[in-house]
Amino acid sequence: MHAGTEINQQRHSQIEDLLALVAGCILMALSVTFYRHAGLLTGGTTGLAFIAHYVSNWPLGAILFVVNLPFYVFSWLAMGKTFTLKTFAAVLGFSVMTEYMPSLLRLEYMHATYAAIAAGFLAGTGILIFIRHGASLGGIGVMAxxxxxxxxxxxxxxxxxxxxxxxxxxxxxxxxxxxxLSLLSALALNLVIAMNHRQGRYFGC
Incomplete structure (x- = not known):
């Protein structure tokens, strides 16, 4: 490789990881706000939490946290200690922000189609941030x-x-x-990840 094309790969600092997790949690909580406002669903454990929330009207943030608990075992075995601790922090932050988002943001109107597409893009971007900083939202992904x-x-x-x-x-x-519309949102989410999460396009660690 020519010297002019060499890229200095450096690991993210702890401060960068922390800020990234906060940013990811905000984007994910905002996407959940859009999903809930439009009465939509998404996949993964977040989707399971939504179904339980719609059926029981229990607090969505609390359900999100509890439903992910069993998957930390898979995370520890498959991805190791650091990844699992970051994932736990991400899920905790996501759950808390989701629970308190209605007191921070109140939506009067949002077209359902826009909500579906925007929520998918927001969630996809949030997931990318977690991936690039060695974390996830736990759940079915780590079991897989x-x-x-x-x-x-x-x-x-x-x-x-x-x-x-x-x-x-x-x-x-x-x-x-x-x-x-939920399926449309899932398509939008996966498009974001497919277009941006490609080996060789990002050199952070």
């Missing part, structure tokens, strides 16, 4: 990584299958139009 490591199963396929089941199960709690 664990199964890929131990069983050789494709983590992406596991994640897609679980998300499909979660979204389809939402038919019992949200209207068909909201389900269609």
């Amino acid at each position: 990584l664990y199964l890929q490591k131990r069983k050789g199963w494709r983590a992406g396929h596991i994640q897609m299958a679980c998300d499909a089941v979660i979204l389809l199960s939402g038919i019992t709690v949200i209207p068909l139009k909201a389900m269609a």
Whole structure:
């Protein structure tokens, strides 16, 4: 490689990681606000939390935190201590911000289609921030990584299958139009990740 094309790869500092986790949590909590305002669903454990919230009206932030607890075991085994601790902090921050967001932001009107697309883009960006700083929102994603490591199963396929089941199960709690918009939002989210999370495009550690 020519000297002019060499890129100095440096690990993020602890302050950078902390600021990134805060930024990611804010974006994710804002996306959840959009989902909730439009009565939509998303995949993963966040989708499970939404279904429980819609059915029981229990606090969404508390459900988000509790539903992720079992997956820290998979995170520890598949990704190690540092990743798991960062993920725990991310989920905790995300849960707290989600719970208190209604007191910080009140929406009078938002078109459902816009809410679906914007929520997907926000969530995708938040997830990218977590990935690039060695964290995640836990849940099914880390279980998929664990199964890929131990069983050789494709983590992406596991994640897609679980998300499909979660979204389809939402038919019992949200209207068909909201389900269609939820699928549109999932597409927007995955487009953000597919376009930006490519090896060689980002050199942070």
